[in-house]
Amino acid sequence: MSNYSEKPLIKHAKQLFAICRSLTGEGTRRTLSYFEEYHPEYIRLKFSTGTKVFDWEIPKEWNIKDAYLEHLDTGRRFAEFKKSNLHVVGYSAPVDAVMNLDELESRIYTQPDQPDWIPYVTSYYQEIWGFCIAENEKKNLPAGKYHVFIDSSLNEGNLELSHVLLRGKLRKEIFFSSYICHPSMANNELSGPIVLNAVLDYVKQVYPESKYSYRFVLLPETIGSISYLSLFANDMKQNVICGFNLSCVGDERAFSYVQSPEANTLADKALSTALKGRDNVKIYSYLERGSDERQYCSPGIDLPLCTFCRTKFGEYPEYHTSADDFSVVTENGLQGALSVLKLIIDAFETCLFPCCKFPCEPQLGKRGLYPNISQKSSNHPARARMDILAFSNGKNSIFDIAKLANLKLETVVHELKLLLNADLIVDSDDVNC
């Protein structure tokens, strides 16, 4: 198997796009398998139908082969699953019946304010069936009788998810999560797993002997993260120092994140400094949450985590419709998200809590890190270096320092590498200083 990152990310996305994913079922399994082939470190976990996870219960496994509405008079088919898996309400029960358009109408979901797009609708916990079509298509459905057909099944089975823990020198973990429960939509949510696996690849390639441990998990939203936490919350509460839930990370329109409840974790600080200076950065309070940060940051779990997005779920028009496709998600968009996460990993692995080894300023001049001749000027060449040292007290994180010194995170990473090479600082995560 070649490296995951040898292929453009958009190619991975296009390969997986057509699969019908949901909380459970074959499509989700195939999606997990795809990533596991590139990263054999993944471990698959299964939760069988009926298992209690906190206040919830694992639902039946849903599988679907085909579905459509066939107008009996003309033989014309509508809402064909084979054309778009969004045409079926997620978790629809099977049906094979003939009914009048009148009877059928209450089972047809549209998004009237976006009349050309098929909406994404689910009913996981109440057994119904239904179809989703564009409002304009619904208006033109011919009157008369229809063969209503959904060839689905709801049976005892498993909810599945995959995770990997790359152990570093320290037990402290950086955590990445994304979800694999959405059918054919590109940004929400193929982009999350696509980028998460590129991050995993980056850590493996660049930091094979990493300082921190890295945890990656791919799961169905809500019930998946709740299931996962029912097993690992205690471990994670002890070890996770920073976490990112990835969602809608494939477009080029913005960079954004949803703050943790108190907006002051390492994850908040990492994202706010890593995004500094980029175009169109939007920061959302925890009140704007909506993805698995709802579970990871819930009372009693309290992980230090933010949800990272390009354009946040709910904030772009194509969200949760058939228009969320590769006109929204691009290679540039995916790479932009990846570059932010790589920078954050570089920051962690360089020196999380820099601590100057000397009281007072060290003598930079004798190390070639400071000009020897002193004359006033507006532009001090070693100013960033001096500012970083001035805050390197072993308590400020690299992200705090970037903020205090008003520097780009890239600059701080670069300067800290110089200072480490000159043996002027240590990481207080390595040693008490």
Added chain:
Amino acid sequence: MSNYSEKPLIKHAKQLFAICRSLTGEGTRRTLSYFEEYHPEYIRLKFSTGTKVFDWEIPKEWNIKDAYLEHLDTGRRFAEFKKSNLHVVGYSAPVDAVMNLDELESRIYTQPDQPDWIPYVTSYYQEIWGFCIAENEKKNLPAGKYHVFIDSSLNEGNLELSHVLLRGKLRKEIFFSSYICHPSMANNELSGPIVLNAVLDYVKQVYPESKYSYRFVLLPETIGSISYLSLFANDMKQNVICGFNLSCVGDERAFSYVQSPEANTLADKALSTALKGRDNVKIYSYLERGSDERQYCSPGIDLPLCTFCRTKFGEYPEYHTSADDFSVVTENGLQGALSVLKLIIDAFETCLFPCCKFPCEPQLGKRGLYPNISQKSSNHPARARMDILAFSNGKNSIFDIAKLANLKLETVVHELKLLLNADLIVDSDDVNC
């Protein structure tokens, strides 16, 4: 005796208006007795003249029967106590003499910038006598000799106050204080005791088995609260978690409060969230204090208390003059203040520190508290509920949650009742969660 709240509050106020109250004396006793008839739980406390209370000493008891200035030539009387008890400087020593207008003038107090109103003047701790009249009346006093007559007495006696402690399941107390030392002025200060007794009535009627304990006290300002604290400060410092001093709570012009010194107590939070969305809300810093919060929040006492007002003392023109009457104070005004305090009591009694019983989000759908079908929309019907749960960590108070979730306190009380009924939360004041 009927319930206090069966009568309009304004009727109580009008019944008590004419009484001449001061720090001590018959008028004050009669006022206390009036409320004690409705609430036999009150206990009367007496501090006899000369008793030391912290840095102070209980003054003599002051009583007054009559007073006037009689122009000898014409027999016309001015500054008649029987027309307004404001005509006499509070705590005036007795006098019965004849003197020229010239001699008399330094004993006559007016409010020159409000020339039609009688000002309210006192001299509790320096024995003088004096009269108060409208500036315009003073200008027209005929020249010549006057019979100057004040039939008052300053004798050994008692300073009296009444308090009640309604014990709840917890020793933690909510504290209400107001004062009964002002003669005939309606807002400052009949409104305070009038509303305080309605709050007492509310707790008795609605929460006969309350969770929290409730302390109510009616006393003369400054020396009264100092006397009270000289006995109860230690108890109160241990038990009072939230207190309100009520002053000027009878007009319809504004809602306001004076913050505690650090502006971060439960009382500050309760008022700021309970007033949210009301018209004309004004928040004053502790530098704007002026009532008994001066004692309750003083260094060494440090109770978590705010002074609650409609329009704050000193901020309305009629303040401390004869114009502070029932053109200022109305039933609507009194009921508006009462409604705020009832809402705060409801909040305390519903769930002060909500704590979700499950890690992760509970499954609201299976309890009918969340829609089963998921489709994007701008208006999520369970959003407030979800937001409240997201902050229900057993450490945020109901008031913190209202602020964090940007919700009206009424909404939070309502939703928490639903969540309690669904057995999804507990109050961490009841149990550690």
Added chain:
Amino acid sequence: MSNYSEKPLIKHAKQLFAICRSLTGEGTRRTLSYFEEYHPEYIRLKFSTGTKVFDWEIPKEWNIKDAYLEHLDTGRRFAEFKKSNLHVVGYSAPVDAVMNLDELESRIYTQPDQPDWIPYVTSYYQEIWGFCIAENEKKNLPAGKYHVFIDSSLNEGNLELSHVLLRGKLRKEIFFSSYICHPSMANNELSGPIVLNAVLDYVKQVYPESKYSYRFVLLPETIGSISYLSLFANDMKQNVICGFNLSCVGDERAFSYVQSPEANTLADKALSTALKGRDNVKIYSYLERGSDERQYCSPGIDLPLCTFCRTKFGEYPEYHTSADDFSVVTENGLQGALSVLKLIIDAFETCLFPCCKFPCEPQLGKRGLYPNISQKSSNHPARARMDILAFSNGKNSIFDIAKLANLKLETVVHELKLLLNADLIVDSDDVNC
């Protein structure tokens, strides 16, 4: 010896101006001796060449007798050390050679954006030689050969500094530092030592039995403070509660200071309240640092110190040029800086942590500190007094109180003296209250 303060400060400055100071050498010694004559309490400390101080090493001692450039054809001299000691790059190695203007040019430093002024240039840690002249003079240097002459020496010797610790009743120290390493520039940096010695004089005259201990130190910048800290950092970390580095305190243009890294020390609070209401106050963040606060506030040292300036170094055009002379520095300017520091010392010595001796408000009226007759008015005569008492909890410093009560520091000092005389407060630095 007369008192230091009997002479105008500007006279001291003018007497010292011509001396050629540097990190080491005779000029610096003479400058220290000048102050030691007025203040025999000073102790001279010497660090010999080659001594290790933290990450640094004491350099050779530099002395200079003469220097110039002589145009051989005409005999005209340029860059004459005897006319301005700024003409020689600080720490220049000796040279006695003949060279063409072409060869010479790279050794001539100018400030092209300020073409009429000689710039101040040093090269302490790389042995070079060089001359500094005005850009306009450089342009007019005649072509041809020059006798290049610097009669300097770089030998084993000492770095010297002087310090004094005036012991008060408490070991807690107020710390003042300034530097004596600049040649003929008036604001940066004769003004600092000139004012520091006036502060020392003030403490000796006005507070011969001071409550706090006072430490004063005169040293060469950077290497001097590092040397000093290598001996005293532990003592100072234990005892210094407030420190001021004095730099550029002689002009009349502004009052300013550089905040400590977290901007919340007693020094920050003292300066922000002492400067309140003065004209043209500028506060700089620690990112704008540049003087010995760089060492005193560095990680591992962490003294609670600010650098106090009139116009901050680097913020006035004459800075580090020959134009920094007595057109910049005036008696008024020096006295203005001194008055701020005197006020701060008065605040410390009056009552640093006022604590009211009584729970509740004390009865000010019986002590003549409060009007006995109470009538409403917009201007309460005892308002400041009451506000100060309201925050006198033994934890707020006098500077906190000035800020909380929105009062000038002068007012707070004055009122606290009244309250101390009335035996109403104690300093919790004297006794636990």
